[in-house]
Amino acid sequence: MSTTATQKRSIGAVLWDYMTTIDHKKIAHLYLIGGGFFFILGGLEAVVIRIQLIKPDNDFISAGLYNQMITMHGTTMIFLAAMPIILALMNAVLPLQIGARDVAFPFLNSLGFWLFMFGGILLNCSWFLGGAPDGGWTSYASFALTSPGHGIDFYVMGLQIAGAGTLMGGINFLVTVINMRAPGMTYMRMPLFTWASFITSVLILFAFPALTVALFLLMFDRMFGSAFFDVTMGGNSVIWQHLFWIFGHPEVYILILPVFGLFSDLFSTFSKKRLFGYTAMVFATMLIAFLGFMVWAHHMFTVGLGPVANSIFAIGTMAIAVPTGIKIFNWLLTMWGGNIKITAAMLWALGFIPSFTIGGMTGVMLGSAVADYQYHDTYFVVAHFHYVIVGGTVFGVFAGLHYWWPKMFGRILHEGLGKWTFWLFFIGFHLTFFIQHFLGLMGMPRRYWVFLEGQELDLGNWISTMGAFLMSVGVIMFLINVIITIKSPKAPADPWDGRTLEWAISSPPKFYNFKQLPLIRGLDPLWIEKTEGNGKIPPAEPLDDVHMPNNTFLPFLMSLGFFVAGFGFIYQTDHKLMLLPLYIGMAFALGCMAVRSFKDDLGYYIKKEDLEREAD
């Protein structure tokens, strides 16, 4: 098995391998390809939006299509681009950082990916089938109920399927961290990326079911004639807003916490210093996660919940600035007096601090309920959330990809091109969004198709569009970098003089990760062995047979079943005949579950003798 892995294989064999894989490192590749594809798609949608707004009274696209563009840009970027790419990084390095051979539920992990992929494809099928969803990424029930056609139905079914996949990913990482840490890897010795991913998984677990319910209610209203949001039948459309934001606010922390962890690892590695205030960082992360569940109504200040509710949620919101401030200062103090090496990955990290801090400050401004009545639904809000999500999450994703690319693919991304990518994207980003704060304060509302001449909004919008082009050039630069890196020489195990466990094994790692489970002697285990030992992590067990799970095609098939059923649900309102794909798809998916239950899947052992023959 392991000896044949290095031989050249046909494309069909590689494809089959990826479609049946349950190896977390290959699932990471799949998440990156899937998430990357949707990131480009969402980026193109953003460029179309900015071209429409390049001049007053523009008619580049129609008003209806514009609504579809903004809806799909937001939905795609949040659910189908940012989260999957973060899950790609978690899959790639989290098990390595805790010294595990595998994740706790390899089957669920694979199922989670395929559900996300099929959900994303289902959602995007809407473009070709009468129009995409057009209710905004928040899809407020009042619009969503009256939206004609099937766009919103695709939103509901696509996100329901993709969301179920994410939930499985969350449970998988929680159990992996709790049960599968190597000997000596106590909780307080885990790298910050692992800690942040662990806490993020808690957020996923408790936030996503609220979205599940919201989507079910909308689905029932649109497809089965219930009356949750229909005011004429006694329904209440504010329920959607509550459920959506009970999910939606933790969601933004799901996007940002893993990259907080990732930056902590990066600052420490590239400053050659132990992370400043490790314990404070861990508890600040927990505090942010906890408070993140308590502030959803700050998205609803203008709904009319009353002054008491607004005040409580405003105070809660501003309180989050405290743990976030702890983190910013700890990063700065990690670099203080350090031996700083500015690589492409480190550039992204350095660019992140001021960018994210600006986003955080506008967040506190928005958190003030009285002032929010002015900012609400203007470009000020658009500028704020792009500063935190692009300036935080996207910068983090780029930093993580430059940092871990050798560990994921065995090749180092070209450093010069990486720095070009950074500068183009960084300047483009600030050009695009900084000016939008002022456009918003001048009264430009978000989600509007056109703006009028003579309101002093022309120049700002033009600058913003130019910035968007510059960001696009940056992304193209990154893609070129990825392509030319295929030809570059093989990366060493530890190209950055790393501190954490993933750098102790080859790049890319063997499919069983660790021949012998490592013995962890403290925080930054590899650094300890470099400074106090012989530079190698000592084994915690004698060499023995290694148990591994079998590959399986079932997750793909199961997700395909739900995908087909999704079409059935959407179109059964038009024609009873469409109940057929609904039943067939559901029966097929449930049949796959039954097969999974009835067929014992015991995995296999890699023999000790085979392991002995493998190089370290």
Next chain:
Amino acid sequence: MSHEDTLNPEVMPNEPEKATLEGKNKFIGLWFFLGGETVLFASLFGTYLALKNSTNNGPDTQELYGLGLVFLMTMILLTSSLTSVYAMYHMKNNDYKKMQLWLAITAVLGLGFLACELYEFAHYITEYGFTFRSSAFGSAFYTLVGFHGGHVIFGLCWLISLMIRNAKRGLNLYNAPKFNSFSLYWHFIDVVWVFIFTVVYLMGKVG
């Protein structure tokens, strides 16, 4: 090393469901899953509470609910939780036959509960014209109670396929975690019903 030896030890450990890493993973994973399910039901309860007075000129909770049937259903489901505890007790004593027997009783009680629920729904629809589509209250009621009923159906399918699959082979370290996971899930369904009994029916009658 082979699977036969590791999964069928000569002396069954005290807690066979947590003796292997896979078993430990399943145990904790299922607890987390139930944590997520709690949020799911909390959201449904919240929706129900917000909409329970939106009757759209249809019957309200006072007219609709009858506590007799609901009390019976509560007793049946609570008892089924108890019988699943007996089953787990026998699993830990490695008494496979008795475990299967108590699981079978659990399944019968679950079916009894479902039959009562179907009767209740049919009664509301035919006698009162109270349906999923008649008012926001109707939508919220059938969704909350129906989600619970759906969980019961799923649990029964799970239990019956587990019993059939393992009918001819004894307890081992591969299937023990599966039985235990089912039992945890079944307790959870029971707890949710206790809340439905209180929040929906009792508060609907008295509140």
